[in-house]
Amino acid sequence: SAVISQKPSRDICQRGTSLTIQCQVDSQVTMMFWYRQQPGQSLTLIATANQGSEATYESGFVIDKFPISRPNLTFSTLTVSNMSPEDSSIYLCSANALRETQYFGPGTRLLVL
């Protein structure tokens, strides 16, 4: 398995600002993923982050709003840009550490006022 950490664990932000979430894996992984989990709902994939190439975004998510970096095989960041209250959610990072099995970080709880 893999141990995944995220920073910050939670934040309260003002409308119009941006927040960058960091995700660190304790081993080298090929693929990392970013999800959003809105209160009481399931996980929705935002994008797949591959090292050395641009992230692949799912329908409904765009790079300008959710820019992603993947500078090496153990680290990724997700930025939530120009935030609005609708962006209030839990943002989760995951990684395929073992044969197509994803392990998840603890999440970042974001509240936008």
Added chain:
Amino acid sequence: AQSVSQHNHHVILSEAASLELGCNYSYGGTVNLFWYVQYPGQHLQLLLKYFSGDPLVKGIKGFEAEFIKSKFSFNLRKPSVQWSDTAEYFCAVNYFGNEKLTFGTGTRLTIIP
């Protein structure tokens, strides 16, 4: 589009009762199947997974799941639940050659002591 259905949104059981949570996925070829659990205030943890072989898989904490290909189902079972099983349970699938996970809507399980 790939989809996963979890028909039980909220299940309430008494301790020692038997549990079965339903999960069905849309047809899309060879699949890998997963159950994840999210305990209150904690992050997503892998309960069990099926890739191939014996369709009855055993996971942690006494859980098991059965893959029935003809029914596109992967139901989660536990013969005797405990209060500590109170959590949100998510079924997820990825399709052979595609690392992306598609999640079901989740089932909230409440165990009454």
